[in-house]
Amino acid sequence: MEQKSISANGFIGSSILKTNRSTAWIFGIFFGGVGLLCGVSALSAAGTGTNTESVAAPAESQPTEYLLRYRFEPGETIRYDVSDVWSREITKGGVTHRDEASSYSEKVWKVTSVAENGEGTFENSLAWVDMRRKTNDEPEVRYDSRKDEKMPQEFKVTPDTESVVGKVFAEITIDPRGEVVRRVQRESSAQATSALLPPLPEAPVKIGEPWFLSCDTEVPIPDSGLVRKIKARQRYILEKVEGDIATIRMTTQVFTPITDPQVAAQTLQLEKKITMRFDLKRGKLLTIEQTANRHLVGFSGAASVLRYKLTHVEKLL
Numbered sequence: 001m002e003q004k005s006i007s008a009n010g011f012i013g014s015s016i017l018k019t020n021r022s023t024a025w026i027f028g029i030f031f032g033g034v035g036l037l038c039g040v041s042a043l044s045a046a047g048t049g050t051n052t053e054s055v056a057a058p059a060e061s062q063p064t065e066y067l068l069r070y071r072f073e074p075g076e077t078i079r080y081d082v083s084d085v086w087s088r089e090i091t092k093g094g095v096t097h098r099d100e101a102s103s104y105s106e107k108v109w110k111v112t113s114v115a116e117n118g119e120g121t122f123e124n125s126l127a128w129v130d131m132r133r134k135t136n137d138e139p140e141v142r143y144d145s146r147k148d149e150k151m152p153q154e155f156k157v158t159p160d161t162e163s164v165v166g167k168v169f170a171e172i173t174i175d176p177r178g179e180v181v182r183r184v185q186r187e188s189s190a191q192a193t194s195a196l197l198p199p200l201p202e203a204p205v206k207i208g209e210p211w212f213l214s215c216d217t218e219v220p221i222p223d224s225g226l227v228r229k230i231k232a233r234q235r236y237i238l239e240k241v242e243g244d245i246a247t248i249r250m251t252t253q254v255f256t257p258i259t260d261p262q263v264a265a266q267t268l269q270l271e272k273k274i275t276m277r278f279d280l281k282r283g284k285l286l287t288i289e290q291t292a293n294r295h296l297v298g299f300s301g302a303a304s305v306l307r308y309k310l311t312h313v314e315k316l317l
C-alpha cells in the first residue's frame with residue numbers, strides 16, 4: 001500500500017502548555033479543519049482487502065464496497081453547529097494550575113460553484129461564536145458575538161479578531177475526496193493551516209477496511225534550540241453502514257519512541273479518537289465527535305502531572 005507523508009506542524013502546535021487555547025480553536029482550527037486532521041493533500045491509498053478487520057458484514061442487499069465522496073450543490077449553504085470543551089491541569093511542586101475553555105459556534109459554507117469534476121467552491125465564514133475561559137478560581141471570561149460589542153483581550157489573536165465574525169474568511173475549493181485544491185484567504189485573523197474535511201479514500205472500501213494519512217510533525221526540544229521529528233499517522237476505518245449512513249472511526253498512531261517527558265507533554269494533543277457519521281447519498285458529513293483524555297506524570301520533575309481533556313463535536317444543521 002502506498003503511503004505518502006506530510007508535515008503537520010499545525011496539528012499539534014508548538015506546545016500543549018500554551019494558554020490562549022480557546023481562541024486558537026475558534027479562529028485557527030474551525031477554519032482550518034477543526035484541528036482534527038493533518039491535511040488531505042497527501043492522503044494514502046485505501047487499505048487492501050487483506051487488511052480488512054472483522055466487523056459486522058453488510059446486509060445481502062447492500063453493496064460490498066462503498067465509494068465515499070463529498071458532494072456539493074451550487075447555491076447551497078452548509079451549516080454546522082460546533083462545540084468545543086477543553087481543560088488542562090498542571091500540578092507541580094504541590095501547586096495545581098487549571099485552565100478551562102469552551103466555545104460554541106455556527107460555521108457556514110456558502111457554495112458558489114461546482115465544477116464538472118465535482119470540485120466545490122465555497123465561502124467560509126462564522127455566523128456567531130460564544131467563547132468562555134476560566135483560570136483557577138478567577139472569574140470566567142466570556143464573549144458572545146450575538147450580544148457583546150467588544151471581545152475581551154484574552155480571546156484576540158490580532159487586534160481585529162472580533163471584526164472577523166460574520167465575514168468571509170476564505171474562498172476555498174475542495175475536491176470530492178476532501179482535498180483543498182485552492183484557497184484564497186480573505187481575513188488575516190483566521191489563517192488556516194489544516195484540512196477542512198476528513199480525508200476519503202481514493203478507491204471504494206469494504207466495511208472494516210482502513211485507509212491512512214501520515215502525520216509527521218516537529219516539536220521543539222526544550223532548552224536546546226533543536227526540534228524532534230515525530231512520525232505518526234491517522235488510521236481511518238469504515239466501521240459500518242446502516243442504510244445511507246456510514247460510520248467512520250479515526251485513531252492516531254505514534255511510531256516515534258518519546259522518552260523526554262517535556263517532548264511528550266507537547267504531543268498529548270496528537271493522540272485523538274474521532275467518530276464520524278457520513279451520508280453516502282447526500283455526500284455530507286453529518287456529525288464528527290472527537291475526544292481526548294490524557295495525563296502525563298513527570299513532565300517537569302517527578303512530582304509533576306499534566307492532565308488534558310478535549311471534547312469536540314460538529315453537527316450538520
